[in-house]
Amino acid sequence: MNQSLHIWLIPLLPFAGFLLNGILGSRMPRRFVSIIGLLAPFLSFVLVLNAYVLTSISAVSCPGCGAATAAALPYVETFPYPWIAIGGLRADFSFFLDPLSLVMLLVVTGVGFLIHIYSVGYMAHEEGYARYFSFLNLFLFFMTVLVLAGNVLLMFVGWEGVGLASYLLIGFYFQRNSAAAAGKKAFIVNRIGDFGFLIGIFLILVNFGTLNFNQIAVGLALRAGWHGGVLTAICLCLLLGAAGKSAQLPLYVWLPDAMEGPTPVSALIHAATMVTAGVYMIARTHFLFDRAPVALATVAIVGAATALFAATIGLAQNDIKRVLAYSTISQLGYMFLACGVAAYSAAIFHLVTHAFFKALLFLAAGSVIHAMGGEQDMRKMGGLRMKLPVTFWTMTIAVFTIAGFFPLAAFFSKDAILYAAFVSGTGGKVLWFVGLLTAMLTALYMFRLWYMTFFGETRTADAHPHESPWSMRAPLIILALLSICGGWIGIENFSAYLAPSVGLHPAVSSPHLELILTIVAVLVALEGWLIADKYYRRKPERPAQLAAAMPAGYKLLVNKYYVDEIYDAVLVRPLFAVSRYVLGWIVDTAILGGIAWLLAGVANFTGMILQRWQSGNLRSYAAWLTAAAAAVLLFILIAQGAIPMAEPLTHIMGMGH
Amino acid sequence: MSFLHNDVPLAWYLVLSAVLFSLGVVGFLIKRNIITMFMSIELMLNAVNLSFVAFAYQWHEVKGQIVVFFVMMVAAAEAAVGLAIIIAVFRVRATLAVDRINLMKL
Amino acid sequence: MRSIRHSPVRQATMHLILFFLFAGFCLAGAINLLLQTHPINSALSLIVVMTSLAVLYLLLGAEFLAIAQIIVYAGAVMVLFTFVVMLLNAGREERTLGSRAAIPIGFPAVVALLAILATIILRAQGLASAHLGAGLSNDPNGSNLVVLSQVLFHGLLLPFELTSVLVLVAILGAVAIARADAAKVDGAERTAEK
Numbered sequence: 001m002n003q004s005l006h007i008w009l010i011p012l013l014p015f016a017g018f019l020l021n022g023i024l025g026s027r028m029p030r031r032f033v034s035i036i037g038l039l040a041p042f043l044s045f046v047l048v049l050n051a052y053v054l055t056s057i058s059a060v061s062c063p064g065c066g067a068a069t070a071a072a073l074p075y076v077e078t079f080p081y082p083w084i085a086i087g088g089l090r091a092d093f094s095f096f097l098d099p100l101s102l103v104m105l106l107v108v109t110g111v112g113f114l115i116h117i118y119s120v121g122y123m124a125h126e127e128g129y130a131r132y133f134s135f136l137n138l139f140l141f142f143m144t145v146l147v148l149a150g151n152v153l154l155m156f157v158g159w160e161g162v163g164l165a166s167y168l169l170i171g172f173y174f175q176r177n178s179a180a181a182a183g184k185k186a187f188i189v190n191r192i193g194d195f196g197f198l199i200g201i202f203l204i205l206v207n208f209g210t211l212n213f214n215q216i217a218v219g220l221a222l223r224a225g226w227h228g229g230v231l232t233a234i235c236l237c238l239l240l241g242a243a244g245k246s247a248q249l250p251l252y253v254w255l256p257d258a259m260e261g262p263t264p265v266s267a268l269i270h271a272a273t274m275v276t277a278g279v280y281m282i283a284r285t286h287f288l289f290d291r292a293p294v295a296l297a298t299v300a301i302v303g304a305a306t307a308l309f310a311a312t313i314g315l316a317q318n319d320i321k322r323v324l325a326y327s328t329i330s331q332l333g334y335m336f337l338a339c340g341v342a343a344y345s346a347a348i349f350h351l352v353t354h355a356f357f358k359a360l361l362f363l364a365a366g367s368v369i370h371a372m373g374g375e376q377d378m379r380k381m382g383g384l385r386m387k388l389p390v391t392f393w394t395m396t397i398a399v400f401t402i403a404g405f406f407p408l409a410a411f412f413s414k415d416a417i418l419y420a421a422f423v424s425g426t427g428g429k430v431l432w433f434v435g436l437l438t439a440m441l442t443a444l445y446m447f448r449l450w451y452m453t454f455f456g457e458t459r460t461a462d463a464h465p466h467e468s469p470w471s472m473r474a475p476l477i478i479l480a481l482l483s484i485c486g487g488w489i490g491i492e493n494f495s496a497y498l499a500p501s502v503g504l505h506p507a508v509s510s511p512h513l514e515l516i517l518t519i520v521a522v523l524v525a526l527e528g529w530l531i532a533d534k535y536y537r538r539k540p541e542r543p544a545q546l547a548a549a550m551p552a553g554y555k556l557l558v559n560k561y562y563v564d565e566i567y568d569a570v571l572v573r574p575l576f577a578v579s580r581y582v583l584g585w586i587v588d589t590a591i592l593g594g595i596a597w598l599l600a601g602v603a604n605f606t607g608m609i610l611q612r613w614q615s616g617n618l619r620s621y622a623a624w625l626t627a628a629a630a631a632v633l634l635f636i637l638i639a640q641g642a643i644p645m646a647e648p649l650t651h652i653m654g655m656g657h
Numbered sequence: 658m659s660f661l662h663n664d665v666p667l668a669w670y671l672v673l674s675a676v677l678f679s680l681g682v683v684g685f686l687i688k689r690n691i692i693t694m695f696m697s698i699e700l701m702l703n704a705v706n707l708s709f710v711a712f713a714y715q716w717h718e719v720k721g722q723i724v725v726f727f728v729m730m731v732a733a734a735e736a737a738v739g740l741a742i743i744i745a746v747f748r749v750r751a752t753l754a755v756d757r758i759n760l761m762k763l
Numbered sequence: 764m765r766s767i768r769h770s771p772v773r774q775a776t777m778h779l780i781l782f783f784l785f786a787g788f789c790l791a792g793a794i795n796l797l798l799q800t801h802p803i804n805s806a807l808s809l810i811v812v813m814t815s816l817a818v819l820y821l822l823l824g825a826e827f828l829a830i831a832q833i834i835v836y837a838g839a840v841m842v843l844f845t846f847v848v849m850l851l852n853a854g855r856e857e858r859t860l861g862s863r864a865a866i867p868i869g870f871p872a873v874v875a876l877l878a879i880l881a882t883i884i885l886r887a888q889g890l891a892s893a894h895l896g897a898g899l900s901n902d903p904n905g906s907n908l909v910v911l912s913q914v915l916f917h918g919l920l921l922p923f924e925l926t927s928v929l930v931l932v933a934i935l936g937a938v939a940i941a942r943a944d945a946a947k948v949d950g951a952e953r954t955a956e957k
Contacts, residue, residue, distance in 0.1 A: 617756065618691075618755045618756075618758060619686065619689075619755055619756065622685055622686060622694075623686055626682055626685070626686060637883070664778055664779060665778055665779060665782045665822070668884055668885050669782070669786075670819075670823070671884050672880075672881045672884055672885065673786050673789065673790075673819075675877065675880045675881065675884060676790065676793075676877055676880075676881075677789060677790075677793055677812070679873060679876060679877055679880070680790075680793040680794065680796075680797060680873075681793075683797060683873055684796060684797050687797065688797075690802050692802045692806075692844065692847060692848055692851075693796075693802050693805050695844075696796065696802075696805055696806060696809050696844060697796070699809065699836075699840065700793060700796065700809060700812065703812065703813060703816055703836070706816070706828075706832075707816055707819060707820075710819075710820055710823050710825050710828060711823060713823075713825065714823040714824055714825070719910050719911055719914050720914070722825050722827070722828055722907075722911055723911070723914060723915060723919060725825070725828055726828065726831065726911075726915070727922065727926060729828075729831060729832070729835055729836065730835075730926045730929070730930060731926070731929065732836075732840070733835055733836075733839065733840050733930065733933075734929055734930050734932075734933030734934075735933070736840045736843060736844070737843065737933050737934065737936075737937040738933050738936050738937050738940070740843060740844070740847045740937070740941075741936065741937035741938075741939075741940040741941035742940055743847065743851075744847065744850070744851065744940070744941045745940050745941060747851050753851060
């Protein structure tokens with residue numbers, strides 16, 4: 001219980017990497033930059049593993065080691081001086097390690113490290129190598145701060161920070177207008193969510209008087225009969241924040257555009273870690289959500305709707321990364337759905353497995369893109385299965401995983417979610433059905449992607465696809481292995497481990513029902529595969545015919561339901577108009593400019609008048625001198641009361657007899 | 658000879674002093690010739706001297722007369738230097754009209 | 764020293780007569796200074812003023828100051844003024860519109876101002892009816908000159924010496940400023956003649 005785990009180093013090491021690569025990186029050879037860039041995540045991962053080992057062996061009785069040598073969860077490290085201590089508000093730099101944050105950290109640092117290795121190969125021929133690694137380390141710093149935060153405010157710091165890192169990395173190729181615009185879009189949409197998060201923080205502070213997670217939970221436990229009302233408001237605000245960060249309806253629009261960034265960035269930030277911050281935050285504050293059923297239901301509905309919505313869009317996209325982006329949004333919807341039915345362990349379980357297979361999907365896609373010399377349009381790919389064997393096999397594993405086939409990772413996590421949805425309240429069946437439909441669509445579009453990319457005749461004209469270097473292949477293989485065996489821990493063991501943080505997963509009441517639901521899900525996934533097989537392998541001309549047969553429907557899907565255009569017309573343009581005309585012309589030019597002009601004008605005018613005084617004319621000077629002397633004399637006379645008629649003035653001046 | 662019991666009230670001396678002083682001020686402001694302006698300044702000084710002497714007599718205090726003594730000395734020195742300056746300016750501007758001596762104009 | 768005493772009534776009357784006479788001379792000289800156009804006339808008027816003031820000082824028992832006034836002011840300073848006027852050959856002032864306007868406007872204004880001032884002074888506490896106290900000449904310590912010199916050379920010796928230094932500096936300064944190279948003097952005279 002007294003061993004220090006030094007978890008404060010976990011964020012600090014990437015931060016040091018950020019500083020070193022950021023300041024000195026451009027002057028160092030690439031090898032040094034890579035070493036520094038890889039060292040920080042590696043050491044952080046080692047520390048996390050160390051923490052895991054030390055805290056796990058204390059739970060199990062170990063004959064050789066004394067209980068005093070190990071640490072126990074929950075484990076807190078606090079900086080001795082408070083961050084904010086004003087009146088009733090107190091916030092510390094405190095790092096809180098419990099099963100939830102430990103699991104999250106394992107994912108963040110582990111997958112993060114693999115992606116760093118991949119980046120070495122992927123970015124080898126790119127400009128701004130040092131800048132890339134410093135931003136990546138910066139992201140890791142903020143993400144670990146977010147995960148380890150012991151109070152809401154510090155989590156918000158990490159929250160904002162990952163948004164910043166995301167902006168920097170999306171707009172990495174800043175010379176491209178589309179990349180710069182995408183970075184801005186991500187940051188601004190995130191900001192809308194952050195506004196909700198902030199309101200939530202304020203409400204928490206007002207109602208609980210503290211920002212520390214443990215203290216809030218304690219405070220909540222003390223008032224047993226408190227349900228709904230303010231708690232619902234708080235949870236809805238927090239949901240808004242989570243929806244912004246995790247790309248749920250209606251704030252998902254930034255994620256597809258975020259694919260402008262380098263592919264490893266998409267893998268790390270927009271698949272495995274940052275977008276899962278919303279789910280993590282809901283799991284962290286689950287005790288609030290448990291007392292606000294309305295908010296919880298909203299979470300479930302938002303999650304389910306987003307899952308279905310994104311899956312439909314993903315069917316019609318042709319850019320390989322866009323398909324994966326919508327897939328991410330859809331899978332995040334699953335996680336929100338799980339949270340919404342109070343199956344937090346299932347949500348985190350899916351988060352973990354999703355990190356494995358989604359990162360794998362993105363990295364493999366990156367390998368394909370790298371092989372194709374930058375081409376991302378699937379219509380220009382095909383028949384790559386022979387030319388990129390490692391990529392092909394690892395991606396195949398990932399595709400089967402996401403479809404939810406036994407015994408791969410997502411099978412376990414998805415089934416846990418679907419079962420929990422089915423057995424929850426009155427709307428549970430509907431949610432379950434939506435989830436099932438989404439599962440079929442997921443299998444459909446993933447296999448579509450698989451077929452279009454790797455099978456069929458080569459539609460590539462002059463590209464020479466070549467396999468990636470080992471730095472890129474090794475992470476693929478590792479992630480594939482994880483995708484295979486990641487789910488074998490099983491939801492019961494996983495939720496037992498997480499129980500101290502998020503409460504127990506609802507036990508399986510009827511195993512038969514669970515078995516039936518599982519089989520249904522697998523059948524549905526198979527159905528999706530068969531449809532994809534029919535339309536994209538055996539009869540590749542059919543999709544085009546279908547699209548021609550339903551032009552309106554197809555257009556709707558390809559153009560993403562015109563959501564971006566709707567937002568543009570309803571929100572963006574009016575805001576531009578307001579800021580250009582009201583704020584720009586009226587406030588800035590007319591009012592502020594007018595005030596400045598007025599001040600300058602007054603000064604100028606006064607100067608011109610006073611300038612007449614300095615005429616150089618001796619007599620004028622003499623006259624003024626005399627006048628001033630007379631005035632002083634008069635003043636003295638009045639003050640001393642020598643002038644009887646000026647009695648009132650004497651009193652005013654406060655002098656005189 | 659002793660001048661006991663001077664029956665002229667003090668106020669009359671002061672009024673005379675005030676009148677002379679005002680005439681000096683008026684002359685200072687009105688006159689165009691710079692030497693005449695200077696003479697008006699001397700008139701002002703004299704008026705003040707009279708006032709001092711009158712008070713010294715009133716209050717039986719010799720310090721008033723000491724002040725007058727010093728004022729006279731300083732006024733003499735000032736007159737010397739001032740007239741030298743006027744001569745120097747005259748050499749440059751060749752005129753004694755104070756309106757034309759506006760070298761200090763911005 | 765025994766002094767010849769006149770009767771108080773005649774003394775009082777004499778003081779009044781002398782005062783009015785020489786005060787009148789002062790005023791006349793001052794007004795004339797303003798009215799004259801040629802500076803030499805103004806200078807001569809000022810000499811009249813100063814001499815009258817010297818007599819008034821005598822009336823007020825400041826004998827030393829009276830003599831000093833005549834010697835220093837009337838005798839030295841005004842002579843200096845006169846010399847400068849003649850040296851610079853200053854002519855009459857032109858009568859401009861402003862100066863013509865000054866008479867009907869200025870004089871009544873000045874009279875009004877003076878009336879106010881006089882009223883204030885005469886109404887001030889105790890001044891109007893104050894009879895001047897015993898003159899300094901009645902000082903048992905000695906005559907006016909003795910008293911004056913005692914204070915001056917004992918208590919105020921330093922200021923006295925400094926004043927003499929001041930006068931010395933003024934002389935040097937005046938000489939330095941007014942001195943000219945031969946070329947400049949010729950040039951100034953030529954422009955003055957034009």
